[in-house]
Amino acid sequence: MQSAAAAHFLCVCGYAGPTVQSKANSVVDDAKAVAVFSELIEDNRKRLFGYIYSMLQNMADAEEVYQNTTVVLWQKFAEYELGTSFGSWALKVAYYNIKNFQRSQARTRVFFSDSVMEKVAECYQQLGNDESDSRLDALVTCLKQMSEKNQQLLRLRYSESKPIRDLAELDNKSVAAITMVLVRLRKSLLRCIKSQLALT
Numbered sequence: 001m002q003s004a005a006a007a008h009f010l011c012v013c014g015y016a017g018p019t020v021q022s023k024a025n026s027v028v029d030d031a032k033a034v035a036v037f038s039e040l041i042e043d044n045r046k047r048l049f050g051y052i053y054s055m056l057q058n059m060a061d062a063e064e065v066y067q068n069t070t071v072v073l074w075q076k077f078a079e080y081e082l083g084t085s086f087g088s089w090a091l092k093v094a095y096y097n098i099k100n101f102q103r104s105q106a107r108t109r110v111f112f113s114d115s116v117m118e119k120v121a122e123c124y125q126q127l128g129n130d131e132s133d134s135r136l137d138a139l140v141t142c143l144k145q146m147s148e149k150n151q152q153l154l155r156l157r158y159s160e161s162k163p164i165r166d167l168a169e170l171d172n173k174s175v176a177a178i179t180m181v182l183v184r185l186r187k188s189l190l191r192c193i194k195s196q197l198a199l200t
Contacts, residue, residue, distance in 0.1 A: 033077065036082075037073075037074060037077050040086040041070060041073070041090075043086075043087075044086060044087040044090055047087055047091075048066065048069070048087070048090050048091065048094060049062065049066050051091055051094060052065050052066050052069065052094055052098060055098050056098065056101075056102075061101065061105075064101070065094070065097055065098055065101050066094075068097055068101075069090070069093060069094045069097045072093055072097060073090055073093055076093065134197055135193065135197070137196070138192070138193045138196035138197050139189070139193060141192075141196055142189055142192035142193055142196060143189075145192065146185070146188075150185055153167065153171075153178075153181065153182070153185070154182075154185060156170075157182060164178050164179055164182070
C-alpha cells in the first residue's frame, strides 16, 4: 500500500498518532501493520462480505456493516495473533457487528432469528474462503431459479423462523403438506447446489 493510502487508512480508523520521541519508528511499524492488515482483508473480503450479506439479505445494509466491521477489525488488530485464521477471527467480529446493527434497526426491520444466525455463523466458520464463496454463489443462483412463492416459503421458514403451523394456515394447507413441500425444496436446492459446484 502506498504511504498516502496508508496514512489515510490510519486517519479513517481513528489513529491518534505517536509521541514525538517514537514518531519515526511508530510510523514504520504502523505502515507495516496496515500493509499486513490490508492483505488479510483483501484475501478474506469475499468470504466476509458474503457472510454479512447472508445475514442481512440487503446489499446496502451489508455494505454499511462491512465497512464498519473493517474499521473495528483494524481497531482490534493488535488482538489478532499472526499465523492463526484471520477469516475466522473476522467472522466473529462481524457477527457481533451484525447483531449491533440489527438492534439499531429492530423497530422497523425483520431479521434472522438468533438461532438461524448461529447456524449460518457455524457454517461459515467451517468453510474456507474459496469453498464458502462457491457455495454462496451456487445458493444464490439456485434460489433465483425457484418461483417467487417457493422463495417466500423458504424465507418465512428459515429466515424469519415462522412455525410450520403458521405457514400451513397462510397457504390453506395441512401441516403435513407444508412439511413435504419444505423437504422437497431443500432436496431440490441441495441437488442444484451440487450441480452448480460441479461446474466450477
